[in-house]
Amino acid sequence: MRLLNRRPTRPAGVLLAALPFVAVLIAYWIGSEIRLAANPQDKLLPAPATILNTAGGLFTEPNKRTGEILLWADTWASLRRLALGVGIGALISLTVGVGIGLLPYVRRGVSSFVAVLSMVPPLALLPILFIVFGLGETSKVVLIVIGITPFLTRDLSQRVLDIPHEEIVKAQTLGASTWVIALRVVLPQILPRLIAGIRLSLGSAWLFLIAAEAVAAEVGLGYRIFLVRRYLAMDIILTYVIWITLLAFLIDFALKTLSRKAFPWLGGGL
Amino acid sequence: MSFVTVRDVFQEYDGRPIIERVNLDVAEGEFVSIVGASGCGKSTFLRLLLADETPTRGRITVDGGKPAREPGRERGVVFQKYSVFPHMTVRDNIVAAESFPKGWGWFHGAKLREARARADEVLERIGLAHVAGNYPATLSGGMQQRLAIGQALHARPRILLLDEPFGALDPGTRLSMHEFLTQLRAETKMTVFMVTHDLGEGFKLGDRVLVFDKTRWDPDYPERYGATITYDFDARDHGIPYQHILDKIPSLAAAATPPPA
Secondary structure (H helix, E strand, O other): HHHHHOOOOOOHHHHHHHHHHHHHHHHHHHHHHHHHHHHOOOOOOOOOHHHHHHHHHHHOOOOOOOOOOHOOOOOOOHHHHHHHHHHHHHHHHHHHHHHHOOOOOHHHHHHHHHHHOOOOHHHHHHHHHHHHOOOOHHHHHHHHEEEHHHHHHHHHHHHHHHOHHHHHHHHOOOOOOOHHHHHHHHHHHHHHHHHHHHHHHHHHHHHHHHHHHHOOOOOOOOHHHHHHHHHHOOHHHHHHHHHHHHHHHHHHHHHHHHHHHHHHHHOOOO | OEEEEEEEEEEEOOOEEEEEEEEEEEOOOOOEEEEEEOOOOHHHHHHHOOOOOOOOEEEEEEEEOOOOOOOOOOOOOOOOOOOOOOOHHHHHHHHHHHHHOOOOOOOOOHHHHHHHHHHHHHHHOOHHHHOOOOOOOHOOOOHHHHHHHHHHHHHOOOOEEEEOOOOOOOHHHHHHHHHHHHHHHHHHHOOEEEEEOHHHHHHHHHOOOEEEEEOOOOOOOOOOOEEEEEEEEEEEHOOOEEEHHHHOOOOHHHHOOOOOO
């Protein structure tokens, strides 16, 4: 039988899926053992038990001076920036995307501008944002917005253009105005695509968030990682990295579920 | 009395003529089938009737009105595909025919309930009442086309345009769709234009069959000339239109009948 026709059984599949995780864990554990055996003070690869211990403390113990649990404060601050940035970006790209896809005048006027704009590396704009908006929340949110909006806009406008012309004509013969067509025909059909686009751009949204927090912030997941880097606190950094990964995974999963529940007419498409 | 009037219509794309010098008068309530080889411009002609495109020259008027510049409620349309809205339930697709001309395209409260009740009557008539709450993707091709026709008719257009509406259906479904359309037409007395590549279908359903073809042909430059209406058949009474002409004039009928020997 050809290799490409061989399929794992269900238990074997679960085992295979778990394999890379287990392999990485074991590799880390061995490396950590070797280094700690040579030097018990080694900070580079702390023992898994140390990490677990630190993580437990980070999640539960309040800061002695301020009385709040730093990890949760960091999490809320970061999630708020992320939500604001992604939300504003989604709204802008939805409006502009529908405009580009539906109205020839907007298409001629805006689409090449968006195409050029999407080539600007957002991180290169970060200093400008700090200068213009200050070091507060605004500059971080704006960086995320600038980072993801051009991509989302292009994606959505293309999806609007992909809606069969027949449907748009049909809506017109039923007497729909441009506004009604945008609202009742186009918008509902591109919302699933918007969610898919957000899922794709969440990765870069996190990247921009952590970059902005690393440069200047007082609280936030990215800020904390870059702060404790100075003390080589690998146990804290690793806890935060795993926590961020988990958050990103949960958000993605939630969006996927939302898309499936909210758009039953797709029938498993997309 | 001519209801749909087409006068000297030319259409070209980038200087390439597709149809040329088309003239046509259609009376209200006529069913016009349009046939022709592929690429002969019959679909272009339908788009012109639909006002989705404006002719390069000439004018098309309905009931003596101004030539339309964009599709509107005067014209209903059913395409071969994508004629219903996939994100609305079957019932809401019918409701859309009422609600789309309103400001936000939505009905609320009592108005929505009334519109849905009317939609259910339509669905009952076109035999889709049992799938009223489903999405179009779950319907068979024939049911989707029936929904598309019901939706188009629910907007009460003056003319109905069909662009190969049964082209993607299997032969059995196609036959039942013919019956469905004939029945609907008897009820509504609608003026219909139907583009088809199936000659039999054109003659079976149409009162008139128009054939689009090129009258001039340049072997070195096939795209030089456009197509026009080359035949205009009277397809009533199975294509033998004057069979019953004497029925209308009884005095002549008596004279024409040879006396019994």
